[in-house]
Amino acid sequence: xxxxxxxxxxxxxxxxxxxxxxxxxxxxxxxxxxxxxxxxxxxxxxxxxxxxxxxxxxxxxxxxxxxxxxxxxxxxxxxxxxxxxxxxxxxxxxxxxxxxxxxxxxxxxxxxxxxxxxxxxxxxxxxx
Numbered sequence: 001x002x003x004x005x006x007x008x009x010x011x012x013x014x015x016x017x018x019x020x021x022x023x024x025x026x027x028x029x030x031x032x033x034x035x036x037x038x039x040x041x042x043x044x045x046x047x048x049x050x051x052x053x054x055x056x057x058x059x060x061x062x063x064x065x066x067x068x069x070x071x072x073x074x075x076x077x078x079x080x081x082x083x084x085x086x087x088x089x090x091x092x093x094x095x096x097x098x099x100x101x102x103x104x105x106x107x108x109x110x111x112x113x114x115x116x117x118x119x120x121x122x123x124x125x126x127x128x
Contacts, residue, residue, distance in 0.1 A: 004087065008080030010105055013068030017080030019088065022060030028077065029064060042074035049082040049101050053092045079104060 008015040026046070028036035037043050050056040061081060065073045082101040085092045096102050110119040117123060 004084070006080045006084040006087065008076040008078065008083065008104075010075040010079065011068045011072040011108060013065060013072035013076040015063055015065040015073065015076035015080045017077060017084055018062040019059045019081070019084040020062070021058070024057035024059065026061045027063070029066075037070060037074060039070065042070055045071075045074045046077050046081070048078060048099070049085055049096060052095050052099050052101065053085050053089075055085065055092075075105065 003018045003020065006017045006019070008017060026033035033043065033046075037046065047056065050059070063077045063080065065077055067073075068076070078101065082096050086096060086102065093102070112119050115123075
């Protein structure tokens with residue numbers, strides 16, 4: 001049976017996640033979980049859907065993520081895992097929905113406008 005790929009996105013990060021039955025090994029971009037995400041906060045973010053559904057240690061997770069920074073990548077993986085858990089067991093949906101783990105965060109970086117140094121910042125105004 002071919003593995004189902006679940007996609008998670010956040011800012012400019014795109015994560016492709018595969019869940020398989022296993023002992024809880026997490027691999028991100030062919031690296032160990034702890035090596036790919038040295039920050040504890042990012043690791044907790046990724047594990048949140050598994051903790052909420054009491055499935056920590058039941059699945060091996062293979063994630064391929066690119067674009068953005070570590071926080072955006074971690075949250076993209078989190079969304080991919082949450083979507084995969086709902087697909088595997090629809091009873092997980094209410095638990096994940098209450099925690100807000102199935103919502104794609106729509107916030108993106110605002111584009112830079114011409115005549116300004118950044119999106120909202122203005123050049124210094126001179127009256128004379």
